[in-house]
Amino acid sequence: SSHSAAVTALTTAIGLIHGAGSSEFAISVIFSIIVMFDAAGVRRHAGIHATVLNLLIEDFQQLIQEIK
Structure with a gap:
């Protein structure tokens, strides 16, 4: 995810600097x-x-078919 990439970049930068x-x-x-x-x-x-x-969608579709 983008959050993971951002914190990885932050940690890498801090590691390189400090x-x-x-x-x-x-x-x-x-x-x-x-x-x-x-x-x-x-x-x-x-x-x-x-x-x-x-x-739920599958169950709803089956219910619709039974009603018809």
């Missing part, structure tokens, strides 16, 4: 992990919602 041993880099790594974990969770839940919506 070094991998700096506290700024450590904070940016933790921030990146949080953002990426959240993005993965959002995608997972969106997939679950899509599956449920597809099942």
